[in-house]
Amino acid sequence: MLCARHHVGDQPFAVLLGDDLIDARETLLSRMFQVRERxxxxxxxxMEVGPEQIHLCGCARPDLGPEFTG
Structure with missing residues (x-):
């Protein structure tokens, strides 16, 4: 996502993956922008998945603090 900075500067943006299907009635993206603004x-x-499905998904490390720079 840091690569996007060159293209969008300080403007908010979203990264959507092609295999994520989101119902048009879902307000998740607009709620995320509201959280970012606030x-x-x-x-x-x-999304939490069970151990038997983790190989099918990406994995986040929420335990990494702000000192993590990639």
Whole structure:
């Protein structure tokens, strides 16, 4: 996502993956932008999956603090 900075500057943006299907009635994206506007910083939508499905998904490390720079 840091690569997007060159293209969008300080404007908010969303990264949507092609294998994520979102119902048009779902308001998740607009709610995420509201959270970003209220608190600043990045916002990520995550979904918990069981150990038997983790190989099918990406994996987040929420235990990494702000000192993590990639």
């Amino acid at each position: 608190y600043a910083g990045g916002v990520a939508a995550l």
